[in-house]
Amino acid sequence: MDLIVTKGITKIYNPNKIPVHALQGIDLTIKKGEFTAIVGPSGSGKTTLLNIIGGLDRQTEGTVWIEGTDLTNLSDNKLIDFRKNKIGFVFQSYNLIPVFTAAENVGFIMLLQKRSKNEIDTRVLNLLKSVGIVEQMNKRPNQMSGGQQQRVAVARALASKPKFVLADEPTANLDSKSTTDLLDIMENLNKKEDMTFIFSTHDQRVIDRAHRVITIEDGKVVSDVNSSIN
Amino acid sequence: MLLKLAWRNIWRNKRRTLITVASIFFAVLFSIFMNSFQKGAWVRMLDNIVNYYYGYGQIHKKGYWDEKTIDDALELNEELLQLPAKIKGLNLIIPRLETFALLSSGEHTSGMMIIGTIPDTEDKLTQLKSRITEGTYFDKNDKALLIAEGVKDLLKVNLGDTLVILTQGYHGVNAAGKYPVKGIVHFASPDLNKRMIYLPLAEAQILLGATSMATSLALQLDDKDYLKSVIVELQERLDAETYEVMDWHAMLPDLVEAQKTDAAGNYIFLLVLYLIISFGIFGTILMMMKEREYEFGVLLSIGMSRRLLAFATWIEILFMALLGIIFGMLAALPLVYYFKINPIDFSQYGEGMAETYAKWGFDPIFPTVMDASLFYSQAILVLIITSLLALFAVWKVYKLKPVEAMCD
Numbered sequence: 001m002d003l004i005v006t007k008g009i010t011k012i013y014n015p016n017k018i019p020v021h022a023l024q025g026i027d028l029t030i031k032k033g034e035f036t037a038i039v040g041p042s043g044s045g046k047t048t049l050l051n052i053i054g055g056l057d058r059q060t061e062g063t064v065w066i067e068g069t070d071l072t073n074l075s076d077n078k079l080i081d082f083r084k085n086k087i088g089f090v091f092q093s094y095n096l097i098p099v100f101t102a103a104e105n106v107g108f109i110m111l112l113q114k115r116s117k118n119e120i121d122t123r124v125l126n127l128l129k130s131v132g133i134v135e136q137m138n139k140r141p142n143q144m145s146g147g148q149q150q151r152v153a154v155a156r157a158l159a160s161k162p163k164f165v166l167a168d169e170p171t172a173n174l175d176s177k178s179t180t181d182l183l184d185i186m187e188n189l190n191k192k193e194d195m196t197f198i199f200s201t202h203d204q205r206v207i208d209r210a211h212r213v214i215t216i217e218d219g220k221v222v223s224d225v226n227s228s229i230n
Numbered sequence: 231m232l233l234k235l236a237w238r239n240i241w242r243n244k245r246r247t248l249i250t251v252a253s254i255f256f257a258v259l260f261s262i263f264m265n266s267f268q269k270g271a272w273v274r275m276l277d278n279i280v281n282y283y284y285g286y287g288q289i290h291k292k293g294y295w296d297e298k299t300i301d302d303a304l305e306l307n308e309e310l311l312q313l314p315a316k317i318k319g320l321n322l323i324i325p326r327l328e329t330f331a332l333l334s335s336g337e338h339t340s341g342m343m344i345i346g347t348i349p350d351t352e353d354k355l356t357q358l359k360s361r362i363t364e365g366t367y368f369d370k371n372d373k374a375l376l377i378a379e380g381v382k383d384l385l386k387v388n389l390g391d392t393l394v395i396l397t398q399g400y401h402g403v404n405a406a407g408k409y410p411v412k413g414i415v416h417f418a419s420p421d422l423n424k425r426m427i428y429l430p431l432a433e434a435q436i437l438l439g440a441t442s443m444a445t446s447l448a449l450q451l452d453d454k455d456y457l458k459s460v461i462v463e464l465q466e467r468l469d470a471e472t473y474e475v476m477d478w479h480a481m482l483p484d485l486v487e488a489q490k491t492d493a494a495g496n497y498i499f500l501l502v503l504y505l506i507i508s509f510g511i512f513g514t515i516l517m518m519m520k521e522r523e524y525e526f527g528v529l530l531s532i533g534m535s536r537r538l539l540a541f542a543t544w545i546e547i548l549f550m551a552l553l554g555i556i557f558g559m560l561a562a563l564p565l566v567y568y569f570k571i572n573p574i575d576f577s578q579y580g581e582g583m584a585e586t587y588a589k590w591g592f593d594p595i596f597p598t599v600m601d602a603s604l605f606y607s608q609a610i611l612v613l614i615i616t617s618l619l620a621l622f623a624v625w626k627v628y629k630l631k632p633v634e635a636m637c638d
Contacts, residue, residue, distance in 0.1 A: 056531055057633045077535065084533020091636075095528040099238035104231075111231050112534055160533065 002065075003164060003196055004030040004053055009062035011048050011219070022048040023059070024219040030164075033194040035187065037201050037210035045219040046200035047168055053198070054087050054166045055079045067163060084112055088157030090167035094149040096141040102128065102152045103137040109160045127155040131185050147178025154185060164196035171203045183209050232538065236546035240553075243521075247550055250514045254554025254612060255561070257507040261500055261608045262562040266598040267569070268496050272489055274573075274597055279485065280478055283422070285324065285355055285448030286457050287477045289464065294445060295476060300329040300400055303443040304473065310447060317463050319456025324351045325444035327434045331397035331405070333427065335385040342381060342427045344395065346434020346444075355450045358415060358428070365389045365413035370430050374412035380424030382414050389414065393427075399438035407437045418593060504615060511619050515547060519626050526627060527635025540627040544620045551616035555609045562605065566598045573597035 009026040012019050022045045030036060038046045051057035052064060055071050064071045066086060074082055083089075096105045103124050110120045128134040131151040141149050150170060157165045167186075171179040187209060189195045199206055207213055215223040240247045280286050291304035304310075306325055314320045327346035332339055349368050353359040358376070359367040368376055375393060377385075387393060392408050399405035409429065417423040435441050451460060457477055464475040479486050519526075529539055576594035577584035584594045 051633050054531070080530060080533055080535055083531065087533075089531055091528065095525070097235070097525070097529075099235065099242060104234075108231065109532055112538070156532070 001032045002029050003032045003034075003067060004028065004198075005065040006049075006053065007063045009049070009052060009059045009064065011045070011052065011057070012060045015060065022219050023052070025062070026216075026219075026221060028214065028221070028224075030196065030198065032163075032196055033190065034212055035190045035197050035210055036212040036214060037199045037207050038214045038216060039201060039207055040216040040222075042202075044216045046216055048219075049216065050166050050168055050198065050200045054089065055083050084109065084160060086163045088160060088162035088165035090150070090153050090157050090165060090170045092169040092172045094141065094146070094153045094173075096149055096152055096156070098141050101138050101140055102133060102144065102148075102155075105141070105152055106155045106159050109156060113160055123159060124155075127158055128152075130189070131155045132181070145178070146173050147175070147181060150174060150178065150182055151185065154182065154189075158189065158195065164198060167197060167199045167201075169201055169203075170199060171201065171206055176205075179203065179205050232542045233545065236542050236549055239542075239546050240549050243518075246514060246517065250511060250550050251554040251557070253507050253510045254551055254616070255558040257503055258555050258558025258608050258612055259562050259565070260503060261611075262559065262604055263565055263569075263598070264496060264499070265604045265608070266562075266566045266601065267574075267596065268492065269601065269604065270570070270573075270599040271596045272492070273599055274593075274595065276478070276485070278418070278593060279482070282356060282417070282419070283448075284478060284481060286451055286454055287449040287461055287464075287475065288481060289323070289447040289449070289468065290445065290474050290476070292470070292472060292474045295474060295481065298328075298445075300327070300398075300438060300440065300445060301402075303327065303400060303440050303445045304447075306442050306444050313464070313467070316467070317460055319452050320449060320460045320464075321452045322351055322354055322450040324348065324355050324448040324450065325431060326352075326446050326448060327431060327438060327440055327443060328445045329397055329399075329438060331395050331427075333381070333385060334394045334396065335387045335391060338385045340381075340384050341425070343425050344397070344427050344429060344434060344437075346429045346431040346438070348431050351450075352428070355448055361416045362413045363416045365411065368412050368428065368430055370432060372412060372430050373409060373433050375409045376413045376415050376428040377411055378423045378426040379414055379416050380420065381427065382411075384424055387411055395427075395437065397438070400440035400443065403439035405438050409433075504611070507612075508615055508619060511547075511551070511616060512622065514550075515619060515623050518543075518547075519623055523630070523635045526630055527632040530630065530632040531636070536628050536630075540624040543623045543627055544617070547616060547620040547623060548613070551612060555612050558612075559605050559609060566600055569598040570600055571597075 006026055006028045009023050010021070011023040012021050014020055026049060038049060040046050048057065052059050055074070058072070066082075069082070071079065071082070097108065100108060106127055107120045107124045110123065124137075125134065128137050131154055133148055133151045133155070136144055136148055141152070144152070154165075171182060174182065183206060186197055190197055199210065201207065210227075212224070212226045214221060289310065291302045294302040310323065314322055324347065329344055331342055331344045333342045349370055353367070362376070363379060368374055377387070377393070382388070385393065389411055392410050394408045395406065397405045415426065415428070417426060429437065431444070435443060449460065451457060461475055461477050468475060526539060530536065574596045576596065
């Protein structure tokens, strides 16, 4: 099943001054359950592509369909709603809400979805268990290590029951042990729950674990390798 | 959860929050105290002026107040004398017969104001008896005068000396009489102190050929809050073609203007104070928005609606304002109460100041007033100002682009 389809995605920054062509006609199809890494040198357009797929930014030309919905036609408010219900985000700097505990951070998005308290409590506990951080549930981000915070961020990304998770350089700030643990967790979720993960990364450890590696250079896809070895 | 988010957020940068809360705290404290002090001073001044002579209102024959001539005296009839029994809040009416006269003693002559009044009722309104500095208070059957201290000096008279009065009575009759001085009265106002002469009403009526007449009926109220209703009821009951009913606003327009001018000065000061505070709060909002731009971008990215994010930010700013307001009000309460029971006495700060106030007819004593409206009006004002300033944060949230916000 095609989860994400992009056709001719072009992104030009400063079109009226000195135009910067960040993306130049990207055509991609990502199926449900993929564990995909988008790689490329700095400035190649990985993050821009992720932002457009995640509905955080709008392309200059082209179309993005998520489960058949054309994001181009969604208003700003509908796009926020779409992100809340369909997409999970994991950021390089974790970006947890500093005044919330781990559990509150995970539960917050479900509150935005107006889920019941019981459902939230149960799911928060299960998610924190699944990322192996249930003991830290009452700690605030500044009381946790980077690896622990990133696990909470993964739990938060999954809390809304999204269709896929976009992870922008999720291991960039982590040590080897934390990176391995995090990748184990995500890979496990991918296998067990068929959750789709799309990473933008430089990290060879992530690339090595990805099932599909899309390489972008100068805003164009230069290679798209599907590997079943992993 | 949004309230929790807002509440915890204000403690993320404790120093900034404390500075903002402190600035609101001092604004509320100063504005409540200043308003309370200003209102207290005016209430006191008004009481002084009104209770020294005029009363909170008066009844005259129509047209008397414009000319103030004895020819416009009114007939003291039962309808008028029974009014206190019929009107709620009207405690007493004090009939007076007032005119100007020449007073003479030996070789000294001067123009004075003669007030014929009923000693007992006059004392109830103006506490005239308590202001006797020499001699004794008069009674209604006396054929004697009370004179102000300044008159004593001006005419070089002492207790028991006789003063000659020469004037024109009702409808032009010649009025002349001689009366001994029974008492000397102190008036704070130098103006009143050099021209006030009291006679018992009955004797004044005989002297001026105005039997059963009075030029004014001063009103004593159970409480000044009854003023409006008493005036309205008097206007309804009394024939408007015959009588005029005036409250102190109408009788003393200069005082009303002075009060307005003073209030305007106070408003300008408060405006400046709130302007400074507003800039302080706005600075906090600007810093907060800049510091949290990235975080707001993240919240929008993960699916928090702009409406909720704007609301949480707005509430966060209001929480800070509420803290400042609550502490400001709590601090103002004992301060205002203290100065209510221990008014500031400006006579302690130099004789000149006391004399200046005395010249205007009131004591240099300034109490505060405990008026709930002074407290909540400032609270509401600060809340409105902060709410409006917080709209900037709301606007910023609505303009925020998540991708740009998350670009460090």
